[in-house]
Amino acid sequence: GENVEQHPSTLSVQEGDSAVIKCTYSDSASNYFPWYKQELGKGPQLIIDIRSNVGEKKDQRIAVTLNKTAKHFSLHITETQPEDSAVYFCAASKGDKIIFGKGTRLHILP
Amino acid sequence: KAGVTQTPRYLIKTRGQQVTLSCSPISGHRSVSWYQQTPGQGLQFLFEYFSETQRNKGNFPGRFSGRQFSNSRSEMNVSTLELGDSALYLCASSLGGQGRSGNNEQFFGPGTRLTVL
DSSP states (O other), X not given: OOOEEEEOXXXXXXXXXXXXXXXXXXXXXXXXXXXEEEOTTSOOEEEEEEETTOSEEEETTEEEEEETTTTEEEEEEOSOOGGGOEEEEEEEEOSSOEEEOOOEEEEEEO | OOOOXXXXXXXXXXXXXXXXXXXXOOTTOOXXXXXXXXXXXXXXXXXXXXXXXXXXXXXXXXXXXXXXXXXXXEEXXXXXXXXXXXXXXEEEEEOOOOSTTSOOOOEEOOOEEEEEO
């Protein structure tokens, strides 16, 4: 069945360093790849997304890359700050269904 | 524009009871999806409703059911509660376009934390 694998499950980085979270998907028909950030006690919030006709997208300190051939996509956070500490979810969708990865807990160390 | 709202935020029930959770989507959104979130399993898709019809369904037992009203508000019901049903139940709304050209960006509510004792 359709599947999204997300790695790592936990990531600790020093404040100011970069963080990278990687996902792979199984359904080659997937055409929309959102990333969500979930803070304690809140629902997931969309932080960035990318569609299959684009290879890279950037929004300030956050960027997402997509390799359709390899069915990989990644989230890059540069110059990490304490408020980046949260759980991050990747997802893949082909319009009628969205599949989430199991999440990455990101810790920003002082 | 108001976001997705879910009620109640917290709920404690005992095994065997049944529970109903409510979700009000963003105004204008016609699709409502429900997810179960647990520490070990991440976000598990329950079902999606669009224009009062269930459009997609995940792999959950029949004890989990839902419905959507004409104003797009949705309810989820779990009957004969089990300890393993303890989780955060999230609702997400989207414009709900169908097919590959649809706008499938989802907006999540804060969730209902259900504890089954």
